[in-house]
Structure formats: structure tokens, C-alpha cells
Amino acid sequence: MHSRRIYMKKYLFVWLLLALVLSGCNSAEQKADNQNKSQGTEKKEKDASETKENKKPKEDFYINISEVPNSVEAVIGQSPGTFAGEPIRSEEFEPTLFKEVENAPPLSEHPSEEEYDQYFKYLYSLAAVDFPDPQDLVKKWEYSMSGTPNTTDERYQFKDNYNIEIILDSSGSMKNDVEGKTQMDLAKQAINDFLSTAPGEANVSLRVYGHKGSGSDQDKKMSCSRVEQVYGFDKYNKEQFDKALNSFEPSGWTPIEGALKASKEAFSKFDSKNNTNLIYLVSDGVETCDGNPVEFAKTFADSNIKPIVNVIGFNVDGAAQKQLKSLADNTNGIYTTVTNAKQLEEEFDRAKDVLESWEDWKDDALNDADAKKVDANFDILSYTxxxxLMADIQNNNLYGIIADLSLEDVITIEHKKELMERKENVKDLIDESEKKIKEDLEMSRDKNIDQLKKEINEKYSTNIN
Known part of the structure; x- marks a missing residue:
């Protein structure tokens, strides 16, 4: 009996101890659970607070977004948007679109006209394309008229010597494929075809950059410092030029300013008094070596070299196009975007026509003037x-953005109706702008060609039958 009581006491003690342990565990678990819930609530509140802080008020969000164009000049001057030229209504871009639009303040249930205008301004900025600039076409015509007796721009007057340099981007991205060939292969072919037709007395040069090292950070310093003149200045020799073209492949970084500096140094012996100096820069991207090629281009243009600097952007994105065009503008040169071999060849073909000797041009001057008018007609047709094409892409993409937002209930049916009306209004403006630009180009064409014929008649009346 005594042993039984002892056993019962031990059993009771163990049971009480176990109960205390379990109670302690439950208390700890509850405490931890409460702590986790508290932390979770705090985190949610913190995230919500951060989201609220990161999401700008409406007036701040829209302040730096460009206004929807309301004139021809504004249409041409608009900056390309995030989805410029991209197919908005595709599985690849829809997620990006919705993520982008999340940043915008949502439309209220019953927006005011101002709120609609602001929201549409934002959507338009996403789809805005880079319309071709008619001034670039006029510059091409002016360039094509090089050698006319009364050309006011000294750069376009024929001199005793003609010097041509091609600056070629050989950075890693030039390996990209276009129509089954790399961009580099297409560029090399077009350059060789162009220079092989240059006047026999012309001095020719080929300068490359980005052909050393790789695109890795550890190679950046070395790659950025290597700009090389692989040919010339010399008369074109097919065998030697082919050898120079085959001496490099795309691999590294993009030191555009460094290339321009090296070019300026090489051209320093060719002052504009006795030399016509032509440079073609072919690149598929922006400066990546911390230089400022746009600013240096102006210094180059203002030097006694007075080069004609024409820039070809090969399959460039919006940022590269903006930089390369600014570079060309700072030298009063021509910027052109090309996306394939045919367009690249066409740009060099324009230069081929210019690279005729003064005597050859003079002997057939009137025929040339008529031919230039025909070329101008084709140029205007190509421009329009x-x-x-860009107008259609922009309109379709803007439609796609609004329609997709409606399908995903980001905006209501009434919102969609109001935004679509604004889309149609801007489409009408863009269509009218095209007609106005075409009229202006035709007037400019006639003025330029008529002036050209007048100069020819006055200077070469003995050659007119």
C-alpha cells in the first residue's frame, strides 16, 4: 500500500511536470505566433507605407511627361516611348505593359476632362514613335548638291583633294544577326562596295573601335583605349583594303568619342582650304566608355578641318538613335537609321553620287540637275x-494599350471610350501633319533644284544647247 502511494505521487508529479512543459510550449508558440502576426502586420503596413511613398501624387507623376503633340513640329519632335515600334498586343510585352502602368495613378470612377487628358498623356508617351525628321531629308538633298558653284556651305564645295574616312563600330553587339549574316559582315560588304567606287585620286581611311578585348568589365579599360586606323589614308587598293577588313571582328566596348578624337588628329593635316573631308560613322549603339561624343563632335565640326560627318545607326534602340542623331546634328551632318543590308547600301549609294570629280559633274550638269529632281521625288515617296508606317505602328500600339487595360479591368468601358476618342483626335493630327510635311518637302525640293539649275545656267551657259 505504501509503495502504491509512492507510485501515485510519482505519477502525479510526472503528469504535473508534463502539463507545465506543454503549457510552456503552448505559451511560447502562442507568443511566437502573436509576434509573427505582429511582425506580419507591421511588414504589411510598412510595405503599404513604402508603396504609398513610392507612388507619386498625380501632379508629381505627370509633371515630367511630355504633352501630347498639337502641331506638326510637336509630332516630329516627340521622343520615342517605352514601347516605340514594339508589338504591344503580344504575350511578350503585355506583362511589361501592366507592370509599367501600375506606376500610374489609377483613373477615378468619374474622371474630369483634365484627369482623362493626363492619363491619356501618359499612355501616349508609352506608345510614341520617333517620326522621321524632314530636315534630315533636306540635309541629304543639300549634300547631294555638293560641288555646285555657289554652294554656300564650304564643306560641300569641291576642293583639290577629297578625303574619306569610315569609322566602324566593332563592338560585341555587331555580331547580331540580320538576314542570316552578322551586322559586321553586312557593314564590311557595304563599305567595301562604296569605297571601291571612290574617285581614284581620293584618300581613303578605315578606322575601327571595339575590336579588342570583350564586353566584360575587366576588359573595359583596354577595349575602350583601342581605336585603330587599319587602312590609310591612301588610295583605295582592293587587295590591301580586303586584308584590312579581315583583320578584326566585333568583340568589345564602344568608345565613340575616342574614335572621333583619333579621327580629328589624323585629319589635322587636311585643312578645309584645300580639302573636302568626309566621314561616315557606322554604329549600332551608344557610347559605353564614359565619353561624350555629342559634345566632342561640335569641337570637331568647328575645327579648320570642317568635316562632313554623316552617321548611320545600324539597328539602334531609342537611346542610341537619340545620341547618334545629336552627334550628327552637332556637325550639321546627316543621321540615318538602317535595319538591313539594302538600306545600308542605299545610304552609301547617295555618297557615291557625290564622289564624282568636279569636271565630270560640270560636263553633265544639267542632266544631273534633272536626275536629282527625280531622286528627290523618290526620296519624298520613301519619306511618306x-x-x-510609323503612324500605323503608333496608332495600333496605342489602341492595344487601351484595349488591354480595359480587358484586364484596369479601366472601365467608359474610360476606354474617352481614351479612344483622344487616340482618334491625335491620329487625325498626325495624318494631317503628313500631308503638310509632304507639301513642305515638295516646295523645298523645287526651290533647291530650281536654284541649282539657275546656278548652272549662269555659270555654264556655254554648255547649254
């Missing part, structure tokens, strides 16, 4: 085709 490009403009129409």
Missing part, C-alpha cells in the same frame, strides 16, 4: 512611306 516611312512616316505612314
Amino acid at each position: 512611306n516611312d512616316y505612314s
Whole structure:
């Protein structure tokens, strides 16, 4: 009996101890659970607070977004948007679109006209394309008229010597494929075809950058410092030029300013008094070596070299196009975007026409003037085709953005209706702008060609039958 009581006491003690342990565990778990809940609540509140802080008020969000164009000049001057030229209504871009639009303040249930205008301004900024600039076409015509007796721009007057340099981007991205060939292969072919037709007395040079090292950070310093003149200045020799073209492949970084500095140094012996100096820069991207090629281009243009600097952007994105065009503008040169071999060849073909000797041009001057008018007609047709294509892309993408937002209930049916009306209004403006630009180009064409014929008649009346 005594042993049984002892056993019962031990059993009771163990049970009480176990109960205390379990109670302690439950208390700890509850405490931890409460702590986790508290932390979770705090985190949610913190995230909500951060989201609220990161999401700018409406007036701040819209302040740096460009206004929807309301004139021809504004249409041409608009900056390309995030989705410029991209197919908005595709599985690849829809997630990006919705993520982008999350940053914008949502439309209220019953927006005011101002709120609609602001929201549409934002959507338009996403779809805005880079319309071709008619001034670039006029510059091409002016360049094509090089050698006319009364050309006011000294750069376009024929001199005793003609010097041509091609600056070629050989950075890693030039390996990209276009129509089954790399961009580099297409560029090399077009350059060789162009220079092989240069006047026999012309001095020719080929300068490359980005052909050393790799695109890695550890190679950046070395790659950025290597700009090399692989040919010339010398008369074109096919065998030697082919050898120079085959001596490099795309691999590294993009030191555009460094290339321009090296070019300026090489051209320093060719002052504009006795030399016509032509440079073609072919690149598929922006400066990546911390230089400022846009600013240096102005210094180059203002020197006694007075070069004609024409820039070809090969399959460039919006940022590269903006930089390369600014570079060309700072030298009063021509910027052109090309996306394939045919367009690249066409740009060099324009230069081929200019690279005729003064005597050859003079002997057939009137025929040349008539031919230039025919070329101008084709140029205007090509311009309006490009403009129409960009207008269609922008309109379709803007429609796609609004429609997709409606399908995903980001905006209501009434919102969609109001935004679509604004889309149609801007489409009408863009269509009218195309007609106005075409009229202006035709007037400019006639003025330029008529002036050219007048100069020819006055200077070469003995050659007119």
C-alpha cells in the first residue's frame, strides 16, 4: 500500500511536470505566433507605407511627361516611348505593359476632362514613335548638291583633294544577326562596295573601335583605349583594303568619342582650304566608355578641318538613335537609321553620287540637275512611306494599350471610350501633319533644284544647247 502511494505521487508529479512543459510550449508558440502576426502586420503596413511613398501624387507623376503633340513640329519632335515600334498586343510585352502602368495613378470612377487628358498623356508617351525628321531629308538633298558653284556651305564645295574616312563600330553587339549574316559582315560588304567606287585620286581611311578585348568589365579599360586606323589614308587598293577588313571582328566596348578624337588628329593635316573631308560613322549603339561624343563632335565640326560627318545607326534602340542623331546634328551632318543590308547600301549609294570629280559633274550638269529632281521625288515617296508606317505602328500600339487595360479591368468601358476618342483626335493630327510635311518637302525640293539649275545656267551657259 505504501509503495502504491509512492507510485501515485510519482505519477502525479510526472503528469504535473508534463502539463507545465506543454503549457510552456503552448505559451511560447502562442507568443511566437502573436509576434509573427505582429511582425506580419507591421511588414504589411510598412510595405503599404513604402508603396504609398513610392507612388507619386498625380501632379508629381505627370509633371515630367511630355504633352501630347498639337502641331506638326510637336509630332516630329516627340521622343520615342517605352514601347516605340514594339508589338504591344503580344504575350511578350503585355506583362511589361501592366507592370509599367501600375506606376500610374489609377483613373477615378468619374474622371474630369483634365484627369482623362493626363492619363491619356501618359499612355501616349508609352506608345510614341520617333517620326522621321524632314530636315534630315533636306540635309541629304543639300549634300547631294555638293560641288555646285555657289554652294554656300564650304564643306560641300569641291576642293583639290577629297578625303574619306569610315569609322566602324566593332563592338560585341555587331555580331547580331540580320538576314542570316552578322551586322559586321553586312557593314564590311557595304563599305567595301562604296569605297571601291571612290574617285581614284581620293584618300581613303578605315578606322575601327571595339575590336579588342570583350564586353566584360575587366576588359573595359583596354577595349575602350583601342581605336585603330587599319587602312590609310591612301588610295583605295582592293587587295590591301580586303586584308584590312579581315583583320578584326566585333568583340568589345564602344568608345565613340575616342574614335572621333583619333579621327580629328589624323585629319589635322587636311585643312578645309584645300580639302573636302568626309566621314561616315557606322554604329549600332551608344557610347559605353564614359565619353561624350555629342559634345566632342561640335569641337570637331568647328575645327579648320570642317568635316562632313554623316552617321548611320545600324539597328539602334531609342537611346542610341537619340545620341547618334545629336552627334550628327552637332556637325550639321546627316543621321540615318538602317535595319538591313539594302538600306545600308542605299545610304552609301547617295555618297557615291557625290564622289564624282568636279569636271565630270560640270560636263553633265544639267542632266544631273534633272536626275536629282527625280531622286528627290523618290526620296519624298520613301519619306511618306516611312512616316505612314510609323503612324500605323503608333496608332495600333496605342489602341492595344487601351484595349488591354480595359480587358484586364484596369479601366472601365467608359474610360476606354474617352481614351479612344483622344487616340482618334491625335491620329487625325498626325495624318494631317503628313500631308503638310509632304507639301513642305515638295516646295523645298523645287526651290533647291530650281536654284541649282539657275546656278548652272549662269555659270555654264556655254554648255547649254
